[in-house]
Amino acid sequence: MQILHVENLRKSFDGKTILSNVSLEISKGEVIAVIGPSGSGKSTLLRCLTLLEKIDQGKITVEGDVMVDSPHGHPRYAPEETLRKIRLKLGMVFQNFNLFPHFSVLQNITEAPVHVAGVPYEVAKANALELLEKIGLADKADAYPYQLSGGQSQRVAIARALAMKPDVLFFDEPTSALDPELTGEVLKVIRALAAEHMTMMVVTHEMAFARDVADRVIFMDNGQIIETGTPEQIFLNPTNERTKTFLQRFSENG
Amino acid sequence: MEWTNFIRLLNLLFNGALTSIQLFFYTLLFSLPLGLAVALGRMSKRPYIRGPIKFYILIMRGTPLLLQIIFVYFAPSFMLPEGFRINLDRFVAAVIAFSLNYAAYFAEIYRGGIESIPQGQYEAAAVLGFTKSQTFFRIILPQVIKRILPPISNEVITLVKDTALIQILGISELFRVAKNESSRLFSTLPLFVAGLFYLAMNWVVTRLFHLAEKKLSYYK
Ligand SMILES: Nc1ncnc2c1ncn2[C@@H]1O[C@H](COP(=O)(O)OP(=O)(O)OP(=O)(O)O)[C@@H](O)[C@H]1O
Ligand SMILES: [Mg+2]
Numbered sequence: 001m002q003i004l005h006v007e008n009l010r011k012s013f014d015g016k017t018i019l020s021n022v023s024l025e026i027s028k029g030e031v032i033a034v035i036g037p038s039g040s041g042k043s044t045l046l047r048c049l050t051l052l053e054k055i056d057q058g059k060i061t062v063e064g065d066v067m068v069d070s071p072h073g074h075p076r077y078a079p080e081e082t083l084r085k086i087r088l089k090l091g092m093v094f095q096n097f098n099l100f101p102h103f104s105v106l107q108n109i110t111e112a113p114v115h116v117a118g119v120p121y122e123v124a125k126a127n128a129l130e131l132l133e134k135i136g137l138a139d140k141a142d143a144y145p146y147q148l149s150g151g152q153s154q155r156v157a158i159a160r161a162l163a164m165k166p167d168v169l170f171f172d173e174p175t176s177a178l179d180p181e182l183t184g185e186v187l188k189v190i191r192a193l194a195a196e197h198m199t200m201m202v203v204t205h206e207m208a209f210a211r212d213v214a215d216r217v218i219f220m221d222n223g224q225i226i227e228t229g230t231p232e233q234i235f236l237n238p239t240n241e242r243t244k245t246f247l248q249r250f251s252e253n254g
Numbered sequence: 255m256e257w258t259n260f261i262r263l264l265n266l267l268f269n270g271a272l273t274s275i276q277l278f279f280y281t282l283l284f285s286l287p288l289g290l291a292v293a294l295g296r297m298s299k300r301p302y303i304r305g306p307i308k309f310y311i312l313i314m315r316g317t318p319l320l321l322q323i324i325f326v327y328f329a330p331s332f333m334l335p336e337g338f339r340i341n342l343d344r345f346v347a348a349v350i351a352f353s354l355n356y357a358a359y360f361a362e363i364y365r366g367g368i369e370s371i372p373q374g375q376y377e378a379a380a381v382l383g384f385t386k387s388q389t390f391f392r393i394i395l396p397q398v399i400k401r402i403l404p405p406i407s408n409e410v411i412t413l414v415k416d417t418a419l420i421q422i423l424g425i426s427e428l429f430r431v432a433k434n435e436s437s438r439l440f441s442t443l444p445l446f447v448a449g450l451f452y453l454a455m456n457w458v459v460t461r462l463f464h465l466a467e468k469k470l471s472y473y474k
């Protein structure tokens with residue numbers, strides 16, 4: 001079953017084209033890794049899909065609901081009501097966590113379920129504690145974000161997103177802001193989610209992780225999807241020159 | 255000075271201080287929320303909202319409060335068209351002038367606070383599905399309040415002392431009472447005691463802000 005469908009997305013900033021001709025689909029349970037050089041538009045793509053940026057052209061459909069279409073070359077977004085419904089199906093984990101500093105860990109996780117989804121507090125709390133258990137932070141429920149390490153913060157951010165029970169979860173370089181020794185604990189949580197067939201799209205520079213966890217890898221360069229395929233195809237038999245160069249540079253540096 | 259005269263002086267000063275304190279509280283009551291509205295207008299994307307608000311802030315911060323007090327008191331009685339002219343109560347005029355003036359200062363403090371909140375907070379709230387107003391009141395404003403407490407406390411301390419300005423309208427607030435007593439008694443003692451009154455009021459203000467800051471120090 002298709003969860004997300006993108007057709008011919010185009011996005012520019014101040015007249016400069018950042019994304020063009022981007023088409024992709026995400027199926028239920030699929031884990032997609034997005035790789036590519038810095039500035040290739042990976043973050044912008046995620047931000048367009050999660051409604052943090054407005055696109056200039058193209059069509060995005062989420063589980064049959066049209067988020068935006070551009071029949072006459074201009075984007076026409078669905079009414080706010082539909083967008084709200086769509087937003088609830090999409091979760092996002094940021095590079096810098098963006099936890100709410102004035103809320104405890106528990107409240108970071110329960111706030112949206114209670115005040116956005118209308119879940120009774122007791123239910124939201126039980127669910128939050130369960131999530132904390134799962135990410136190994138049950139003892140941090142009452143801590144405040146400033147008391148957490150980067151790895152712990154990111155795990156809480158993942159729990160916060162999961163608490164809204166999204167149908168697809170986007171990650172924008174979830175480990176890039178972390179000290180190397182802390183990336184493992186975050187990747188472990190994402191791996192566990194993959195094992196449960198959580199639908200995810202992960203922008204990452206962790207090639208080993210992309211290779212092991214992703215069902216499909218998308219390579220982007222210069223605002224376009226250059227190549228997409230299974231990890232074996234992309235990492236072992238890339239067909240495009242740019243993919244080859246990029247991966248080569250990576251294996252040299254890493 | 256005789257003891258009974260001193261008690262009488264304290265009593266007079268105390269009554270004057272009550273007027274000052276009333277002005278103080280009315281000003282905060284109106285200017286704190288008004289300042290928030292002004293700050294939001296100042297940050298509006300719409301130039302026809304932002305423009306006039308910028309002008310308003312410029313006038314309020316760019317001219318003496320003393321002048322504004324006089325203007326608010328006298329303007330309605332000669333600038334309005336014939337038949338609509340009203341005589342404002344002097345204290346009401348003072349409250350209006352102070353509220354408008356302080357709202358402008360508070361607005362700029364709010365704006366600084368709001369603009370210092372990282373964009374990521376708005377984005378995290380947006381993807382979680384919070385509405386704009388939920389985001390503002392649940393996520394942004396609480397963090398803003400923590401950040402702006404120190405500059406707000408500065409303004410509030412200034413406000414305590416600024417209340418002396420309404421003596422220009424002949425209102426018997428603390429300073430005017432002290433001045434009158436001082437010339438009547440040929441003594442600086444009333445002025446000195448009035449100074450202690452202001453100091454005491456600001457000591458309370460300072461304590462309260464310290465408590466508030468401490469209460470909000472549970473996070474960083
Ligand atoms: N808000 C913005 N305004 C103007 N230009 C922007 C904006 N956001 C991104 N860009 C530009 O869009 C291009 C793509 O940026 P993006 O952040 O999507 O790249 P990325 O692939 O995520 O890079 P990185 O790996 O460094 O995170 C860059 O050239 C960037 O300068
Ligand atoms: Mg990026």
